[in-house]
Amino acid sequence: MNHKHAHRHISASDWRMAELIARSRRYTLAPSISVRPFDALAESIAYQQLSGKAAATIWNRVRALYPKRKWLDPATIIATPGDAFRAAGLSRAKIAALKDLAAKTVDGTVPSGRALIRMTDDEIVARLTAVRGIGRWTVEMFLLFDLGRPDVWPVDDYGVRKGFAKIFGKRKLPTPKQLMKLGEKWRPYRSVAAWYFWRALDAPEKG
DSSP states (O other): OOHHHHHHHHHTTOHHHHHHHHHSOOOOOOOOSOOOHHHHHHHHHHHTTSOHHHHHHHHHHHHHTSTTOSSOOHHHHHHSOHHHHHHHTOOHHHHHHHHHHHHHHHTTSSOOHHHHTTSOHHHHHHHHTTSTTOOHHHHHHIIIIISOOTTOOOTTOHHHHHHHHHHTTOSSOOOHHHHHHHGGGGTTOHHHHHHHHHHHTTSOOOO
8 A cells, every 4th residue: 555645545535634644643554464363363352341451461461371382373272271261361251252263263264364365354354253252343453453454444433433523523423324434535545544533532632
């Protein structure tokens, strides 16, 4: 993706977007060919519904179960007793999700990083949401931040909806359906638009 072209495209759509981009930390995400889907999604499961600090503590405990491994091994995760994960701080639901992720990585449902390169966003969503505990939003974050896909539009994300409402002076948040339609103008760079709506929330509120 040409970042300069993406910024020009979005800035040209509305003066408010141009101002937002001008004052915000720049979008620099790029496609990656070295992503390990199992590791990235396992970490996402651990982080679900927790603050960053609490989730990081738990995830570090999980990683400490395998001190000699740089990368997690799905077969080893399957063989690890649930009690070990419970002691690390994972809930029973997250343990079930982690083990299902491992099983579906072993059986090929979860593609390898190399295979992902050849897949569309929708194909990846369909494959990964087959894993217990992984919904569309989790996959969209994976597509956007881990794979650097340029046209992800997470309409269910609260931050994107709130950032949109803030920039465009809306009292009510747009519904996901409304935001899907409104986002058409930013194709094929909707990931970049989403990034800047998150950045809109970095700035302190006036008044």
